[in-house]
Amino acid sequence: MKVVKPVAPTETPDGKRKTQVTAQDLMDAAVDLLESSRSVSSLSLREIARAVGIAPNTFYRHFRDVDELAVALIDQAGRSLRGVIREARQRLSLERSAIRTSVEAFMEQLDSEDRYIHILLREMSIGSEAFREAVDRELNYFEDELRDELERIAQATGAQTLEPALVAKAITRLVFAMGAAADGKSAEKRKEMSEQTIVMIKMIMEGAQSLGRKANSTQ
Amino acid sequence: MKVVKPVAPTETPDGKRKTQVTAQDLMDAAVDLLESSRSVSSLSLREIARAVGIAPNTFYRHFRDVDELAVALIDQAGRSLRGVIREARQRLSLERSAIRTSVEAFMEQLDSEDRYIHILLREMSIGSEAFREAVDRELNYFEDELRDELERIAQATGAQTLEPALVAKAITRLVFAMGAAADGKSAEKRKEMSEQTIVMIKMIMEGAQSLGRKANSTQ
């Protein structure tokens, strides 16, 4: 009968107490492995377990699947993203360049220590059904918040805007597409794309207002 | 010494002559496997070889990698897509709703027997360096063609348009993003998203012209 000696039962070598492995530990390890640009679907259960330092089977204590872990990842990414944008808005809720601030907050997030957003951007249209639903959910949150804001601005300024919901959708998709394209590029390139995105959004809003005026005057 | 009996040396059971396996055969098989929404990076060399009915090693005769095959896939997708769009443009080069025609051609392509475009849309921001470069190449082709057209229209109508290159980029990214989002949805949903995309593009163009006028009048 062999006595089993656990590799790291309750203490890690660096002295940090590690009473239990959490789902978050697994997620962090997965994110580590997703550096560079591997897809989530290429991650193996064993690989993640190895990175955390647990036996493969322990994975099942926390997630049914690698897929389930991936969905948790997207939820987290969306939560943190919404937080950033909302904070940016609060900082200058009624001032002029709300667009610039929001876009820059989004783009700066690509720089930060938060690596979850990269995964969301990369895997928007790939992955399991559940995964894509999770991403869709986040995009819709984004869209809805933006539409509310657009309507608030329209009411405050009295400007006629054509189909705020559609404008919100166009802006959201554009920002995410540009963000995904900017991801991984150099800082200066990102800055440039950030500026481009701002101009694009201004075009959309100007166009919506202009078309709104036209539709109003001819009716 | 064992005499090797090839599985399908020069004839397939259905009588179709199959003198040699081509790179195209491999690509077709790969596309078959990518139905549903698996990522290219989850395809294995053996899986593809199995689908074509060849020995795993024969794969190397045609591609160095699964990755190299994936790049070939993207090239093909882009080529066929550009062809469709160009044809659509030629059919009514100077008529009014060139936008509608192009967007609808794009969206209809999602319906067609051509499954390559789905892969391009799905995997825009994932995969190897070479893969992403291939996708980027296609987007740039698209953008360039569109910018040329915008400049031609501007010259013909005499309208001042702000930064045609940026307008082209915004439209391209938006169309691809909406296309990716529409992919896999029902026909009516896609029709609706197609209409939305058209309005979005009109907003961008109207906005660009309006901003162009303003910039001109204040200078």
Added chain:
DNA sequence: AACTGAACTATACACTTGTATATACGATTG
């Protein structure tokens, strides 16, 4: 002090993976 259940582990199995090596064989060439 004995029991229980949670958290985790080791071992094992049947499979798949990429690729190295050596071989078969029809077609082209000398």
Added chain:
DNA sequence: CAATCGTATATACAAGTGTATAGTTCAGTT
């Protein structure tokens, strides 16, 4: 006819995969 070449093959191997089964440790309850 014989040699070579291109295209394909079988066999084999080391490594990696998900998961089933059974075992260990240990805090908490009775």
